[in-house]
Amino acid sequence: MDVEITKQNGKTFKLSDYDIIVRDFIVGSIEILPTYSEIEGRHGRVNIGATYGTRAISVPFYFKANDLLDYPLLRDLLFELTVDTESFYVRELRRDIFQVGDNKYVGGKRYLVRLASSFDIEQTYKYGFGEMSFETTELPFAESVGTTQDIQENGINADDELWGFGMGLIEEMGDVEYVPTRWYHVGSKKWSEI
Missing domain, CATH: 2.40.30.200 (Elongation Factor Tu (Ef-tu); domain 3)
Incomplete structure (x- = not known):
C-alpha cells in the first residue's frame, strides 16, 4: 500500500x-x-x-x-x-x-x-x-x-489510472466531446460566449 x-x-x-x-x-x-x-x-x-x-x-x-x-x-x-x-x-x-x-x-x-x-x-x-x-x-x-478534456484528447483507457469503475463513463469515441462554450473575464467579472 x-x-x-x-x-x-x-x-x-x-x-x-x-x-x-x-x-x-x-x-x-x-x-x-x-x-x-x-x-x-x-x-x-x-x-x-x-x-x-x-x-x-x-x-x-x-x-x-x-x-x-x-x-x-x-x-x-x-x-x-x-x-x-x-x-x-x-x-x-x-x-x-x-x-x-x-x-x-x-x-x-x-x-x-x-x-x-x-x-x-x-x-x-x-x-x-x-x-x-x-x-x-x-x-x-x-x-x-481525469477531466473531460483528458477524454477529448486521449479517450478513456482503463489502464491509464485516471478513471475508476462506477464513474458512469462511456468508452466509445465520439460519445463525449469537450467543447468550451463560455469563458470568464477576470477584470470585468463577466462571462462571454465563445
Whole structure:
C-alpha cells in the first residue's frame, strides 16, 4: 500500500519515496448533518433535511530508520511532508496479495484533505509507528483525477489510472466531446460566449 500526496503547488510524491510504509488507507463514511425543528404542541420533531459534513481518512504507517540518530531526521521529514495549513490531495495505491511489482492506483479518484489533528509517532528502537488522520476540507466526496478534456484528447483507457469503475463513463469515441462554450473575464467579472 501507498499514499500519493499532491500539494497545491503541484509537487507530487508518494510516502514510499521516503521509506514510509503505509499499512492501510481507511476511508470513513461521510458525516450526516441532520436539521430538525420543533413545533409547539406537536410530539417529536420535524425533519427539515440533512447535508453532508466531512469525511475522515486514516493512514496507519511505520518506518525504519538506518540507526537511532537517523530516526529523528525521518520523523521530522514526515512532519514536513504532511503537516500543512493548505489542503492537499491524497490518492490511494494498493497491491493485490499475489501481485508482484509496484502498487497500483485504486480507481481514478483523489480526496482534498488536511490533517484533522496532530499525530504522534511511537518509537521502538529504529522503528516508528503512527497513524495520520485526515479530513476532507471542502466537499466530502472524492474527485476524478481525469477531466473531460483528458477524454477529448486521449479517450478513456482503463489502464491509464485516471478513471475508476462506477464513474458512469462511456468508452466509445465520439460519445463525449469537450467543447468550451463560455469563458470568464477576470477584470470585468463577466462571462462571454465563445
